[in-house]
Amino acid sequence: MSLHTESITSLRHQLSSKAISPGDILDDLETQTKQHEPEIHAYRDLNFDFAREQVQSVDLDAPLGGIPIAIKDNINVTGQTTACASRMLENFLSPYDATVIKKLREAGAIFLGRANMDEFAMGSSCEFSAFGPTYNPWKKSDGTQLVPGGSSGGSAAAVAGDLAIAALGSDTGGSIRQPASFCGVTGLKPTYGRVSRYGLVAFASSLDQIGPLTKTVEDAALLLEVIAGEDPMENTSRPIEVPPYSKTLSGLSIQDLTIGVPKEYFIDGLDSDVEKSIQSAIQWYEKNGATLKEISLPHTESGTAVYYIIATAEASANLARFDGVRYGHRSSSAEKMIDVYSASREEGFGEEVKRRILLGTYTLSSGYYDAYYNRAQKVKYLIRQDFENAFKTCDLIITPTAPYTAFPVGDKIDDPLLMYLNDVYTIAANLSGVPAISIPAQPSSEGLPIGLQLMGPHFAEERLLQAAHAFQSAHDYHHLKPEGFNQ
Amino acid sequence: MRRKQISASFGRNDLKACDLISIRLNRQSVSKDSIHIQEVAKLARIAIDSEEAEVLGPQLEKVVDYIKQLEKVDISAVPDTPIDPALPTNVLRDDLPKESLSHEDAIHNAPKSNQGEIVMPKIVE
Numbered sequence: 001m002s003l004h005t006e007s008i009t010s011l012r013h014q015l016s017s018k019a020i021s022p023g024d025i026l027d028d029l030e031t032q033t034k035q036h037e038p039e040i041h042a043y044r045d046l047n048f049d050f051a052r053e054q055v056q057s058v059d060l061d062a063p064l065g066g067i068p069i070a071i072k073d074n075i076n077v078t079g080q081t082t083a084c085a086s087r088m089l090e091n092f093l094s095p096y097d098a099t100v101i102k103k104l105r106e107a108g109a110i111f112l113g114r115a116n117m118d119e120f121a122m123g124s125s126c127e128f129s130a131f132g133p134t135y136n137p138w139k140k141s142d143g144t145q146l147v148p149g150g151s152s153g154g155s156a157a158a159v160a161g162d163l164a165i166a167a168l169g170s171d172t173g174g175s176i177r178q179p180a181s182f183c184g185v186t187g188l189k190p191t192y193g194r195v196s197r198y199g200l201v202a203f204a205s206s207l208d209q210i211g212p213l214t215k216t217v218e219d220a221a222l223l224l225e226v227i228a229g230e231d232p233m234e235n236t237s238r239p240i241e242v243p244p245y246s247k248t249l250s251g252l253s254i255q256d257l258t259i260g261v262p263k264e265y266f267i268d269g270l271d272s273d274v275e276k277s278i279q280s281a282i283q284w285y286e287k288n289g290a291t292l293k294e295i296s297l298p299h300t301e302s303g304t305a306v307y308y309i310i311a312t313a314e315a316s317a318n319l320a321r322f323d324g325v326r327y328g329h330r331s332s333s334a335e336k337m338i339d340v341y342s343a344s345r346e347e348g349f350g351e352e353v354k355r356r357i358l359l360g361t362y363t364l365s366s367g368y369y370d371a372y373y374n375r376a377q378k379v380k381y382l383i384r385q386d387f388e389n390a391f392k393t394c395d396l397i398i399t400p401t402a403p404y405t406a407f408p409v410g411d412k413i414d415d416p417l418l419m420y421l422n423d424v425y426t427i428a429a430n431l432s433g434v435p436a437i438s439i440p441a442q443p444s445s446e447g448l449p450i451g452l453q454l455m456g457p458h459f460a461e462e463r464l465l466q467a468a469h470a471f472q473s474a475h476d477y478h479h480l481k482p483e484g485f486n487q
Numbered sequence: 488m489r490r491k492q493i494s495a496s497f498g499r500n501d502l503k504a505c506d507l508i509s510i511r512l513n514r515q516s517v518s519k520d521s522i523h524i525q526e527v528a529k530l531a532r533i534a535i536d537s538e539e540a541e542v543l544g545p546q547l548e549k550v551v552d553y554i555k556q557l558e559k560v561d562i563s564a565v566p567d568t569p570i571d572p573a574l575p576t577n578v579l580r581d582d583l584p585k586e587s588l589s590h591e592d593a594i595h596n597a598p599k600s601n602q603g604e605i606v607m608p609k610i611v612e
Contacts, residue, residue, distance in 0.1 A: 095592040206571075235578035305554040316531060323532070325607060330598035337608045342534040351543075354533055359547055361531040362522060363554075372554065378562040381569035416546050417553055433571070 022066030062108030098199020116154030126153025174426025181451020316360030401451030
């Protein structure tokens with residue numbers, strides 16, 4: 001059997017008809033992980049015993065009954081460590097379930113392991129994990145190893161390498177979509193407020209969203225309809241009805257769509273293979289009856305600067321809680337109270353986390369606050385207005401997810417600014433709060449995955465999923481597998 | 488640029504902090520926008536040594552130079568306190584006690600505890 005390669009939808013059919021048992025899926029996944037996990041390192045921690053314990057009491061009639069899911073290491077699952085791929089939280093045992101976990105548990109999902117990530121979700125390559133990098137299952141034709149993207153690189157690599165059936169990630173500036181693009185899987189960042197953040201270790205609270213990384217759009221719809229909805233524990237989650245996304249996937253006629261193509265996204269720096277791939281996707285929508293419209297998102301160029309001010313400012317405040325007192329690493333060398341803070345943080349945080357905390361502290365410090373943080377908030381407002389104006393004239397916006405395909409390991413790690421510019425196409429959806437999905441489009445000439453990004457108005461996930469599903473139904477890019485992963 | 492004395496104790500990095508003041512001053516002579524990295528680190532309560540500061544300082548300066556591009560954006564039409572309309576306001580709930588984490592669970596992750604209480608170094612000598 002090769003159950004590990006199948007989608008949630010397919011496995012659910014087989015489980016419902018009793019053709020297979022949840023244990024069969026775990027057996028197949030265990031064989032696959034034994035073979036590939038040592039080279040990919042998609043998991044910070046992988047525990048089949050823990051998964052098999054859950055199978056004992058699983059409700060197979062529940063919507064996700066018996067489906068093993070990888071969880072990003074910054075989402076709390078009771079009884080497992082939530083390390084955020086940081087030495088700071090290496091031994092942190094989750095005292096409660098995140099709301100998304102509670103919902104997945106009720107829906108019968110099996111928690112397989114902790115997907116590796118950039119430490120505290122800060123990074124675009126999954127190289128900033130304190131537990132070692134994750135590698136992309138896809139390699140260059142000369143064998144060069146590539147990054148899986150980040151920060152949800154472990155989640156994306158696990159799904160791409162069939163080391164999990166599906167995964168949850170979190171997306172603050174592209175952390176679900178960019179790795180989905182680099183690894184050739186589907187990744188959805190829901191509207192800000194669509195999914196509860198309760199139990200997600202906060203990075204930048206005004207931008208963070210939890211979302212699915214899956215093999216198909218249909219699976220993303222299935223996961224989203226389980227995890228979405230208002231949560232009394234999280235006051236930015238909105239009381240807006242959750243449609244049965246997986247049941248309405250075919251309910252859209254492409255002919256009724258007006259798709260916006262933002263001119264600011266097709267500029268110098270965009271890899272020619274990526275441009276070709278996205279242009280061909282745009283032509284497919286047009287050929288199938290969609291109306292194309294050139295639109296302008298005039299503040300696109302400012303997105304990265306706004307993001308790295310707001311995200312780091314919020315991070316510097318959010319990560320202040322890691323002081324070596326109530327939880328996390330405490331330095332054994334510190335004798336005075338004040339030194340407990342500074343030494344524990346020095347020892348517990350990695351370089352990129354320190355860099356971002358310092359940047360956020362700097363932009364929020366007295367004398368600079370207005371020039372950086374306040375100004376960034378105002379430009380964020382303008383970016384949001386750009387999207388509101390655009391969606392007056394189109395239903396969806398189509399863009400590349402990332403300006404290039406996955407880059408070699410070590411390529412950008414020494415240049416933070418270069419690494420930050422990775423997120424140029426994904427950041428705007430976080431700053432404006434709109435939902436966005438990345439799905440595999442035509443691969444590069446070398447055969448590497450390329451992600452197509454669709455963005456929609458606030459809470460228009462249904463339309464987004466429908467349009468993505470239509471593309472996926474007509475193409476087989478999402479079925480392509482890296483070499484050596486064909487079973 | 489705003490300047491502040493690095494005066495408070497930086498714990499085990501006291502000597503290194505002194506070294507860094509000179510590094511900082513040297514850098515100031517070449518770039519008026521250099522970041523007082525040790526001062527920022529002190530605010531952030533992260534002890535960094537001189538080696539780290541020499542790497543982090545220029546890296547942050549490069550990023551800060553980049554984010555300065557926002558100075559060129561016309562923000563005159565934006566209200567002084569831009570409220571994100573996506574965010575709900577006044578989310579209220581009844582103030583009722585309900586079951587929460589047990590004392591044991593709450594204290595479980597503390598690096599050092601004794602009889603259900605978190606242990607820290609003495610503050611008053």
